[in-house]
Amino acid sequence: MTTIRASCPTCGDVQLEADDLLVRVCLDDEEGGAYCFRCPDCAVAVAKAASTRIIDLLVSSGVRKQVWRLPAELAESRVGPPLNHDDLLDFHLLLGRSDWFDDCSRMVEGSTRR
DSSP states (O other): OOEEEEEETTTEEEEEEGGGEEEEEETTOOSOEEEEEEOTTTOOEEEEEEOHHHHHHHHHTTOEEEEEOOOGGGGSOOOSOOOOHHHHHHHHHHHTSTTHHHHHHHHHHHHHOO
């Protein structure tokens, strides 16, 4: 089995097998991806950015590849001004009330009527 050397921020260099790693690639991004593993010494979860060349090398060595997409909400048009600190504080105070969900529902219903 192929041995892969990676670096843990706590322990330094560690030896892994292909089954110990996972490669994650975004279909909507051409900049490579990342590889993830749990350190065999300290059990810390580690994720590191990787170029397309490194991704291809890891996958050809038997590392599992997980493909994901950016959330669709990123492509939605934005209407209205950006949130500011006052908006965030108002929302925080709203969430502290027991009827916060009903209030949010009324706000959304009111903004979708034309």
